[in-house]
Amino acid sequence: MHTSVGDFPGARCNFGVRRPRAPALRRRYGAGVSDDAIQQLQGIDAELAARLDEAVDPEKLYALQVEFLGKKGKLTAKRALMGSLEPAGKKAFGQAFNAIKAAMEGRVAGRKETLEAQARLAELSRIQDLTMLPQRGHVGSVHPITSTRRALETVFRSMGFDVLDGPHVEAEQYNFDDLNIASDHPARDMQDTFFVAPLSGGQAAADLVLRTHTSPVQVRAMLTRKPPIRIIAPGTVFRRDDDATHSPTFHQIEGLCIDEGVSMADLKATMERFVRAFFGADLAIRLRPSYFPFVEPGAEFDVVCPFCERTPGETCSVCRGSHWIELGGSGMVHPNVLRAGGIDPERYTGWAFGFGIDRMAMLLHGVSHLRLMFEGDVRFLEQFPC
Amino acid sequence: MPGRTPLPDDDGLSAAITGLGLEVEGMTRYGDGLEAIIVGEVVGRRPHPKSDKLGLVEIHDGKRNVEVVCGASNVPDAGGRIAFAPEGTVLPGGMTIGARTIRGVESRGMICSEVELEIGSDGDGIMVLPRTWAAGDRLIDRVPGIVDTVFEVSVTPNRPDALGHVGVARDLAVRLRCSLAVAPLTAPTADPDPTLVTLEAPERCGRYFGFAFSGAKIGPSPLWMRVRLHRVGLRPINNVVDITNFISMEWGQPLHAFDRARLAEGRVVVRQASNGETLTVLDGTELTLTEDDLVIADAQRPQALAGVMGGNDAGVQDTTTNLLLETAWFSPAPVRRSARRHHMTSDSAYRFERGVDYGLGLSRAVARATQLIGEITGARLVAGHHARGQTPATPTITLRPARTQRILGMPIPDDEAQRILAGLEIEVDTADPAAWVCRPPTHRPDLSIEEDLIEELMRVHGLDDLPSRGSMPTAYGTDAPTALLDPAGEFSREETDALVDALVATGCNELVGFAFADPEALAAVDPRSTTTAIHVKNPMRSQHGVLRTHLLPGMLDAVALNIARHGRPLRLFEVGRTYGWGEAPSGDGPTAAIDRRLPREHMMAGVVLCGGLVTAGTRSMYDARSVGGVLLDVLSRLGIEADLRPATAEPAEPHLHPGVQAEIWIDDRRVGSFGTVHPDLVRRWDLPDGVAVFYGELNVAVLPKPAPAQVRRLPRFPATSRDLSLDTAATVPAWTVVAALRTAADSLTESAAPSASAGDGPAKALTEDPPRLSPGDRAGTDVEVLEDYRGQGVPDGRRALLLRLHYRAAARSVADNEVQALHDEIVTRALTALAGSDPEIRRR
Numbered sequence A: 001m002h003t004s005v006g007d008f009p010g011a012r013c014n015f016g017v018r019r020p021r022a023p024a025l026r027r028r029y030g031a032g033v034s035d036d037a038i039q040q041l042q043g044i045d046a047e048l049a050a051r052l053d054e055a056v057d058p059e060k061l062y063a064l065q066v067e068f069l070g071k072k073g074k075l076t077a078k079r080a081l082m083g084s085l086e087p088a089g090k091k092a093f094g095q096a097f098n099a100i101k102a103a104m105e106g107r108v109a110g111r112k113e114t115l116e117a118q119a120r121l122a123e124l125s126r127i128q129d130l131t132m133l134p135q136r137g138h139v140g141s142v143h144p145i146t147s148t149r150r151a152l153e154t155v156f157r158s159m160g161f162d163v164l165d166g167p168h169v170e171a172e173q174y175n176f177d178d179l180n181i182a183s184d185h186p187a188r189d190m191q192d193t194f195f196v197a198p199l200s201g202g203q204a205a206a207d208l209v210l211r212t213h214t215s216p217v218q219v220r221a222m223l224t225r226k227p228p229i230r231i232i233a234p235g236t237v238f239r240r241d242d243d244a245t246h247s248p249t250f251h252q253i254e255g256l257c258i259d260e261g262v263s264m265a266d267l268k269a270t271m272e273r274f275v276r277a278f279f280g281a282d283l284a285i286r287l288r289p290s291y292f293p294f295v296e297p298g299a300e301f302d303v304v305c306p307f308c309e310r311t312p313g314e315t316c317s318v319c320r321g322s323h324w325i326e327l328g329g330s331g332m333v334h335p336n337v338l339r340a341g342g343i344d345p346e347r348y349t350g351w352a353f354g355f356g357i358d359r360m361a362m363l364l365h366g367v368s369h370l371r372l373m374f375e376g377d378v379r380f381l382e383q384f385p386c
Numbered sequence B: 001m002p003g004r005t006p007l008p009d010d011d012g013l014s015a016a017i018t019g020l021g022l023e024v025e026g027m028t029r030y031g032d033g034l035e036a037i038i039v040g041e042v043v044g045r046r047p048h049p050k051s052d053k054l055g056l057v058e059i060h061d062g063k064r065n066v067e068v069v070c071g072a073s074n075v076p077d078a079g080g081r082i083a084f085a086p087e088g089t090v091l092p093g094g095m096t097i098g099a100r101t102i103r104g105v106e107s108r109g110m111i112c113s114e115v116e117l118e119i120g121s122d123g124d125g126i127m128v129l130p131r132t133w134a135a136g137d138r139l140i141d142r143v144p145g146i147v148d149t150v151f152e153v154s155v156t157p158n159r160p161d162a163l164g165h166v167g168v169a170r171d172l173a174v175r176l177r178c179s180l181a182v183a184p185l186t187a188p189t190a191d192p193d194p195t196l197v198t199l200e201a202p203e204r205c206g207r208y209f210g211f212a213f214s215g216a217k218i219g220p221s222p223l224w225m226r227v228r229l230h231r232v233g234l235r236p237i238n239n240v241v242d243i244t245n246f247i248s249m250e251w252g253q254p255l256h257a258f259d260r261a262r263l264a265e266g267r268v269v270v271r272q273a274s275n276g277e278t279l280t281v282l283d284g285t286e287l288t289l290t291e292d293d294l295v296i297a298d299a300q301r302p303q304a305l306a307g308v309m310g311g312n313d314a315g316v317q318d319t320t321t322n323l324l325l326e327t328a329w330f331s332p333a334p335v336r337r338s339a340r341r342h343h344m345t346s347d348s349a350y351r352f353e354r355g356v357d358y359g360l361g362l363s364r365a366v367a368r369a370t371q372l373i374g375e376i377t378g379a380r381l382v383a384g385h386h387a388r389g390q391t392p393a394t395p396t397i398t399l400r401p402a403r404t405q406r407i408l409g410m411p412i413p414d415d416e417a418q419r420i421l422a423g424l425e426i427e428v429d430t431a432d433p434a435a436w437v438c439r440p441p442t443h444r445p446d447l448s449i450e451e452d453l454i455e456e457l458m459r460v461h462g463l464d465d466l467p468s469r470g471s472m473p474t475a476y477g478t479d480a481p482t483a484l485l486d487p488a489g490e491f492s493r494e495e496t497d498a499l500v501d502a503l504v505a506t507g508c509n510e511l512v513g514f515a516f517a518d519p520e521a522l523a524a525v526d527p528r529s530t531t532t533a534i535h536v537k538n539p540m541r542s543q544h545g546v547l548r549t550h551l552l553p554g555m556l557d558a559v560a561l562n563i564a565r566h567g568r569p570l571r572l573f574e575v576g577r578t579y580g581w582g583e584a585p586s587g588d589g590p591t592a593a594i595d596r597r598l599p600r601e602h603m604m605a606g607v608v609l610c611g612g613l614v615t616a617g618t619r620s621m622y623d624a625r626s627v628g629g630v631l632l633d634v635l636s637r638l639g640i641e642a643d644l645r646p647a648t649a650e651p652a653e654p655h656l657h658p659g660v661q662a663e664i665w666i667d668d669r670r671v672g673s674f675g676t677v678h679p680d681l682v683r684r685w686d687l688p689d690g691v692a693v694f695y696g697e698l699n700v701a702v703l704p705k706p707a708p709a710q711v712r713r714l715p716r717f718p719a720t721s722r723d724l725s726l727d728t729a730a731t732v733p734a735w736t737v738v739a740a741l742r743t744a745a746d747s748l749t750e751s752a753a754p755s756a757s758a759g760d761g762p763a764k765a766l767t768e769d770p771p772r773l774s775p776g777d778r779a780g781t782d783v784e785v786l787e788d789y790r791g792q793g794v795p796d797g798r799r800a801l802l803l804r805l806h807y808r809a810a811a812r813s814v815a816d817n818e819v820q821a822l823h824d825e826i827v828t829r830a831l832t833a834l835a836g837s838d839p840e841i842r843r844r
């Protein structure tokens, strides 16, 4: 229901519209001149004035306007009276007619403004409850692995790294041999490998594997580029592992930098920059000696846990109170790997690193179970609007 | 010897071991609370008055006698010794021993089993101690090591020496600047008897010590040894086997003991097996051997798979008295091959395949083992033989201190470096101060090049003072957008990411699925996969048997999961690779030789719309067209204008409903398809009735590279339109009608205005209005389909399309009669082209 305009004080006032008033005519033109004719005109004006309230909407007002002022309107019809007057009377009548016509047009205009003002107030008095929205539109979401990969790429691109990719089905030569992992080396046990079954009568699948790490991209980068080389290689990798914390498919990012005079100290500086850019905090890096066949010396790299402050006063569930998070492996590229890539290890040195994107995504978003990442429950996915 | 350096506490030790590259993964403190356990002497036993199962045992605790209730059946007779927990003891598990009344009899303390004391796994009976131990003695004084901390160390495969406690201790001693104390050992003396060992495979067995013992008494090991084995997770078996395990843990040197009486002629032959020979090993498996297997045989047949596992027949048993103890060095790679061939793992193979010590460590292990066997089993060493085969040459490595600095980016002072190398038992000759000549010890087969030694310096010195080098090399990326794998593809990685964003912007949720697929489910979606799919030789489960050739199976899995869990409508997409055997690429880059042998990997984008569980009275919010709309929107967001066309694939896409599918084309390229998922698949995935699933995909590799948008001049003159109602057979796609009209329009307007050609560059298009009358002002809106009407007035099998054609001249207003003439001509020509489709104009 509309609130009645009348509820508002002053709603009926005419907002200062000035209208000529008919009684003044008599004073200006004197009595006795075409008095009767002019009185008829004044009667029409008075009738309009009396009926103006009938015009409750613009359509009725228009009808009223046509009735009185239209081509065949009541006032227009009175113009014929002019013919019966003497010349002197004609002039006076003409002046009076125009004045009354103007006055009546003024009444109509005033009424129009009143109606518009009423309509405006009525519109303004309308209330709609916007706290109840209709069904929302679809908000898509980017998978946390994708968004984390991209954030990593952005950081490393800004540091001058190119982003490379490689095949998921890879030759053992690039996945193992050229990375200093000989076929009888126990290090192959570190990465339980999926092998590709040969295709009878078709392409030979001998020695093809699902890449167990992104490191074959290192080999490909060395074979197809010349130092200085500065690349990262994010992507899907495969290992025969399936439990609460391992998935047979997961995602890694690999970094490689080869130039003259590159040392572990450069690796440390790069990792520090990366951590600062990625976590947005000046977190300390720790390198811990370790073994990876394709680097020598090798080191794990840890970062001070940026998540402890999420749970002040409690043991941090991410680092379990150790204040360090193991991020991944790194080290100086093994001379055998450089040689396999056609690079002289006496002239060039290089470092490489690698870590898990999925784990990083889990850390960033507080995802507790790896399984959630891959099963595709939309209630999980939609929690990551970009 | 100088005073002993105080060792750090457990946490400090753990940090030091981890810092050495031997990551401590766990630390367990054992035996806290055992200080209170004492040796008790059994004084007497009597039955429990109210229980057949319980007994009352009177114990002398060194001061007085107490009586306890005990249910064990192995309580020794008077004079026997047991482990006694007096009243008030808090056991390692936290249990407090108090005086309590058991079935009316007060029990003041407890007789302990191994389990309660955390020193063994035998909880059936109580622990019986040697009678020589005095009542009242504390157990911790009698059993060294009973209170201890066990560090669980993850040993990387390059460090076989650290698979023995001595190896870890050696590293730790250098790190902590203290000396490694090894108990004094004397080489065993035995009468040489070359017939004991015949070495027929010297290239595979570098060392073989065979020692013959007689008079061994097989029984349980002493408590101290059982405790230690238990704490490292080994089950005590008998004294001889325990000694071999103990040496393996202490020195990283696997040993094997044979019952010599069971060896034919009491001797061993180290030889390659002959093909087909069999051997039943300790775990009962019968192996069929090959020539590549090395065996330890007696005079007749194999008795052990060398370095991997002993045979069943000549194993040590309770009745054994004569032993033949093997301490050997086997070549790593063949041991690994044998273990893998026979699918066997053992602590022994684990160590041999990584490379055990063939030098001093081996001799020390021999000395320790013979000594322990004599002491513990009472056996007498009667004869021995040491056969030598080939062992690896010790490398000579040049270490340049300058190179150390270059690799690490920090200096390690010469004296510190030399101290570290010496502590690791690496011989160093520093005659040339710029190039030291180093010889690694035999227990470090991993050290073969200069960088290995640099790593040793880094490990022991630590990385705490490694600087961050401030002078980073300047950025030298090539900045080239990086091509995806598919050489035919134009889309870069960045553009593929933009595709993901466009899909997200249409309100879809991104999935990341597995590359694996179930072969049968995949074949149901993509029948070609039976010949093209890549099979995984060793999948973890059969449902992961092949690599996906198609995104749909994984996406349907996700749909099924979501429907089962909550039934909500779904808009899912995945951008990922599919895999399949196919034609090799023809590149000739440095990796071409390998790339030619690899299967093909294609980047695909798939979209699934699903209306969710439909309840009575509601309709699915999607239909098959919705998914086409999503795909076209996505392409539009990338600045790519695409067209829909009726399905042309022959046969039709098998994963889609044969009558409800269409294709997406860009110019002359088919880039995708969409439609309703085939009803057979909906059934196969067990989706409930009424769940409708729509799928569309884009072949990312064939998408044209998005180019910067080229602006069109805004039309200056109004367009005029004409409507047309055309009635055709219902089987004629709208696309066919629209295409006919467009073709007709193009043929007319182009011939009328030859100067307006597509070859004009964008700059020209901006400055020059083509002086022609043409429908529309851009492709795609020139001919609109307003309505597809079937029903009253339209015969069955036919439909009426209400179409609207827009006309506009670039440089002037057009007159009605001019438009009408053009329109009539276009319609006439289109009708001619559509003659085969039986068109009929209802209204023009």
Ligand SMILES: [Zn+2]
Pocket: A305, A306, A307, A308, A309, A316, A317, A318, A319, A320, A321, A322, A323, A324
């Ligand atoms: Zn934390």
